[in-house]
Amino acid sequence: MRVDVISIFPEYFAPLDVSLIGKARERGILDIHLHQLRDWAHDVHRTVDDTPYGGGPGMVMKPEPWGEAIDTVLAADPAAQPRIIVPTPSGVPFTQKLAMEYAAEPWLLFTPARYEGIDSRVMAEYGSRMRVDEVSVGDYVLAGGEVAVLVMVEAVGRLLPGVLGNANSAVDDSFAPGAMENLLEGPVYTKPPEWRGHEVPEILLSGHHGKIARWRRDEALRRTARNRLELLAALDPETLDKHDRKL
Numbered sequence: 001m002r003v004d005v006i007s008i009f010p011e012y013f014a015p016l017d018v019s020l021i022g023k024a025r026e027r028g029i030l031d032i033h034l035h036q037l038r039d040w041a042h043d044v045h046r047t048v049d050d051t052p053y054g055g056g057p058g059m060v061m062k063p064e065p066w067g068e069a070i071d072t073v074l075a076a077d078p079a080a081q082p083r084i085i086v087p088t089p090s091g092v093p094f095t096q097k098l099a100m101e102y103a104a105e106p107w108l109l110f111t112p113a114r115y116e117g118i119d120s121r122v123m124a125e126y127g128s129r130m131r132v133d134e135v136s137v138g139d140y141v142l143a144g145g146e147v148a149v150l151v152m153v154e155a156v157g158r159l160l161p162g163v164l165g166n167a168n169s170a171v172d173d174s175f176a177p178g179a180m181e182n183l184l185e186g187p188v189y190t191k192p193p194e195w196r197g198h199e200v201p202e203i204l205l206s207g208h209h210g211k212i213a214r215w216r217r218d219e220a221l222r223r224t225a226r227n228r229l230e231l232l233a234a235l236d237p238e239t240l241d242k243h244d245r246k247l
């Protein structure tokens with residue numbers, strides 16, 4: 001997968017050299033290209049923003065630098081088109097389902113904005129010839145889209161084949177379609193069996209895989225009810241057996 005990111009703070013993406021994503025890049029699974037938006041701002045001050053038409057607070061990012069920057073990225077492979085992803089509090093929710101959809105794409109272009117956003121004509125221009133998604137990573141406001149891009153690149157990158165070792169596949173992720181859809185992961189334990197008087201639940205040491213799976217599901221249901229009751233309402237009743245219903 002190729003990933004392009006255009007930003008006035010490319011240094012925000014240093015974490016993408018580290019750990020899981022860093023190794024995926026070294027192994028050629030992920031090919032990330034960072035671009036400094038100001039390289040396409042030709043005035044002496046390399047200006048990328050201006051006051052909003054119609055008045056109002058803050059600054060809006062000018063269309064010209066973005067248009068030239070995106071055109072340059074698109075020229076990297078004229079025979080293909082990236083999916084453009086615009087982080088914004090006003091976007092559709094970024095979910096595990098959307099992360100899985102993006103993980104199937106060959107090329108993503110992220111356009112994190114600062115200030116009050118990018119002149120709307122930019123995405124209108126590209127939206128007429130390729131997929132442009134406005135995506136929110138949560139109902140809170142960041143200072144800029146760069147952190148949202150880090151979130152999405154990590155959530156998508158870990159799903160790419162070969163990135164996660166077999167030991168920890170993404171199949172059992174919370175929110176992943178299937179048995180864990182709309183369920184939160186339950187508690188986890190490792191050695192020692194007793195720590196500061198706290199024992200590991202006996203069932204987990206029993207070696208009885210059926211009972212362990214049952215216990216884990218019960219704990220996932222309990223935690224979901226405690227922390228995200230609305231997800232329980234979304235659970236497919238077909239997947240709830242009579243034991244679940246008694247919880």
Ligand SMILES: Nc1cc(-c2cccs2)n[nH]1
Nearest residue numbers: 088089137138142144145
């Ligand atoms: N979910 C979300 C996105 C954002 C921003 C994107 C760009 C500037 S602020 N805040 N919260």
